[in-house]
Amino acid sequence: MRRPAAFAPLRHPAFRLLWLANLASNTGLFIQNTAAGWLMTSLDPAPIMVSFVQASSMLPVFLLALPAGALADIMDRRLFLIAAQVWMVLMAGLLCLLTWSGGLGPWGLIAFTFALGAGLAMTFPAWAATTPELVPREDLVGAIALNGIGFNLTRAVGPAIGGLVIAWFSVEAAFALNALCILTLVVSLLLWKREKVTSRMPREQFLSAIRAGSRFVAATPAMHAAIIRAVTFFLFGSAVWGLLPLLVKQTLQLGPQAFGLLLGCMGAGAVGAGFLLPAVRGRLDRSGLVFWSSLLSALSLLILATLHHWAFAALGMLLYGVSWISAASTLQASAQLAAPAWVRARAMGVYQMCFFGAMAAGAAFAGWIAGRIGVEFTMILFAAGAAGGAIAVRGWRLEGVVATPPATVQLARPEPAAAELRAMLHEGDRQVMEAVRYRVSPADRPRFLAAMAECRRVRLRGGAASWRLYEDVAHPERWVELWSIESWAEHLREAARLTEEDRAILARAAGFHNVEGGPEAARYVNVRV
Structure with a gap:
C-alpha cells in the first residue's frame, strides 16, 4: 500500500522519533490549556480573566522568542531543548500539587500558565530550527506541514481527553497528565544522537547574536511579508481562544465535555485540511492560500457568534481548524524558507514573537470588549476585522526568495597574520x-x-x-x-x-x-x- 505523500518525512528515523514524542507532548499541552481555561471559569468567571488564561500562555513567546532563538543558534540545540522541557515538567507538577491542595487562586493559575508558556517560548524557535537538521532539504516543506498536522491532531485529541479527564476525575489529574506527556519528549531528546557541528570560529556572543538576527529580519522582505500576514491573521482569529470557554458555558449552556469536543472539532478540521494541503498548494500560491484561509476564519467566527446550537458551533470550529492549519503552516513554511541555517532559530523567534504577541493581544482585547458588549457581538466584530485585514494585507506577497545554503567558494580577502x-x-x-x-x-x-x-x-x-x-x-x-x-x-x-x-x-x-x-x-x- 502506497504511503500518503504527507507522511514521506517519517521515513527518516530521527524525525520520526521526535515527531511522535512531540505528538505526546502537544497532547499534554492541549490537555493543560483545556483544564486551565475551564478551571478559571470556576475561580473567576469574568470574561477578562478567562481570556487572560490564553493570553498568559502566549505572552511569554512574545517576550522570550528572540532571546530563545539566539540561544538556540549559539548553544547545543539538543541540550537547550531538554532544559526547556525539564522546566515545563517541574511547572506542570507544581501546578498539579497546588490545585490538589486547594491553594491555587485565579492569579496563581495565570502565573503558572505564564511559566509553562515560558518553556514553550524557549522551545518553539529551537524546534523550528531543528527540523531542517532531521530531514533533507527536499523533504523540508513536507516535514513542516507534517509538524502542523501532528500539532493539530493533538489539538483534536488533547482537548477531548482534557474534557473527559476533568469530568471523570479532576482538573489536577489533567495537569498531572500534561507533566507525563512532556516527559516522553524529554526521553526522546535524550535518545536523539545529534551530529555535533564544529567550527573554528569562536561562539557568537548572546547580545551580538540577537542584534545579528534582528538585522537579518529587518533586511529581508520575505520575512516582512510572513510577519505582517501572520499578525493580521492571528490578531483577529485569537478571539476564539479567548472567548470559547464563555461561549460554551454561558451561551450554549454546556459543560467541560462539550468544550473539549468543540476544540476537538477544530483539531479534526485542521488534520483533515493538513492532508489536503499538498493538492491545494498545486492550485493556489502561498499568498492566495493565506488570503482564503483568512476569509474562512472570518466565516467561522460569524457562525460561532450567531448560530447558538452545538451542531453549528461544531461546524464553526471545524471550519476554524481548516483555516488555522492552512494559514499557520503556510506562513511558518514561508518564514523558514526565507532564513538560512545560521540565523534560522533567531528569525523564527522574531516571527513567533510577532504572531504570538498578536494572539496574546487579540485574546486579551477580545475579553476586554466582551465584558462591555457581550461575547457574541465581540466575535462578530473580530470576524469583520479578519475579513477586512485579509484584504488590506493582500499585497504583501509570500513568494519571496528561498534561502539557499551558503556558498562554499570564499572570496579572496586580505587577512592579518x-x-x-x-x-x-x-x-x-x-x-x-x-x-x-x-x-x-x-x-x-x-x-x-x-x-x-x-x-x-x-x-x-x-x-x-x-x-x-x-x-x-x-x-x-x-x-x-x-x-x-x-x-x-x-x-x-x-x-x-x-x-x-x-x-x-x-x-x-x-x-x-x-x-x-x-x-x-x-x-x-x-x-x-
Whole structure:
C-alpha cells in the first residue's frame, strides 16, 4: 500500500522519533490549556480573566522568542531543548500539587500558565530550527506541514481527553497528565544522537547574536511579508481562544465535555485540511492560500457568534481548524524558507514573537470588549476585522526568495597574520569598517543605485551594523560603499553567511565597475587613541 505523500518525512528515523514524542507532548499541552481555561471559569468567571488564561500562555513567546532563538543558534540545540522541557515538567507538577491542595487562586493559575508558556517560548524557535537538521532539504516543506498536522491532531485529541479527564476525575489529574506527556519528549531528546557541528570560529556572543538576527529580519522582505500576514491573521482569529470557554458555558449552556469536543472539532478540521494541503498548494500560491484561509476564519467566527446550537458551533470550529492549519503552516513554511541555517532559530523567534504577541493581544482585547458588549457581538466584530485585514494585507506577497545554503567558494580577502588575528578575535570591541570603491559610468547611475539597494540588504542580512553609499562630488563616476561590522569575528562570519543569491547580487553590482581589475575592497579596524 502506497504511503500518503504527507507522511514521506517519517521515513527518516530521527524525525520520526521526535515527531511522535512531540505528538505526546502537544497532547499534554492541549490537555493543560483545556483544564486551565475551564478551571478559571470556576475561580473567576469574568470574561477578562478567562481570556487572560490564553493570553498568559502566549505572552511569554512574545517576550522570550528572540532571546530563545539566539540561544538556540549559539548553544547545543539538543541540550537547550531538554532544559526547556525539564522546566515545563517541574511547572506542570507544581501546578498539579497546588490545585490538589486547594491553594491555587485565579492569579496563581495565570502565573503558572505564564511559566509553562515560558518553556514553550524557549522551545518553539529551537524546534523550528531543528527540523531542517532531521530531514533533507527536499523533504523540508513536507516535514513542516507534517509538524502542523501532528500539532493539530493533538489539538483534536488533547482537548477531548482534557474534557473527559476533568469530568471523570479532576482538573489536577489533567495537569498531572500534561507533566507525563512532556516527559516522553524529554526521553526522546535524550535518545536523539545529534551530529555535533564544529567550527573554528569562536561562539557568537548572546547580545551580538540577537542584534545579528534582528538585522537579518529587518533586511529581508520575505520575512516582512510572513510577519505582517501572520499578525493580521492571528490578531483577529485569537478571539476564539479567548472567548470559547464563555461561549460554551454561558451561551450554549454546556459543560467541560462539550468544550473539549468543540476544540476537538477544530483539531479534526485542521488534520483533515493538513492532508489536503499538498493538492491545494498545486492550485493556489502561498499568498492566495493565506488570503482564503483568512476569509474562512472570518466565516467561522460569524457562525460561532450567531448560530447558538452545538451542531453549528461544531461546524464553526471545524471550519476554524481548516483555516488555522492552512494559514499557520503556510506562513511558518514561508518564514523558514526565507532564513538560512545560521540565523534560522533567531528569525523564527522574531516571527513567533510577532504572531504570538498578536494572539496574546487579540485574546486579551477580545475579553476586554466582551465584558462591555457581550461575547457574541465581540466575535462578530473580530470576524469583520479578519475579513477586512485579509484584504488590506493582500499585497504583501509570500513568494519571496528561498534561502539557499551558503556558498562554499570564499572570496579572496586580505587577512592579518595569525597572531594578530587571534588578538582581534578576542577583542570584542574592535569594530571593523569595510569599504568597496567603484568607478561607474554616469549613464549607469540609476541602474547602479538599484543594484546597490539590493547590496544594502545583503550586507545587513550578513550582520552589518550600518551601511552607507557615498558619491564623490568632484568625480561623479567614483562611489564608495561603507558598512560596519561589530568585530573581526563577525567580519569572518559575514562571508560564510552569503548565499548563492547574495553573491549573485554582489556580482551584479560589481559588474557596473568600468575599470579593469574589479572594485577595490579595504577593511579597517578601529584603534584606541
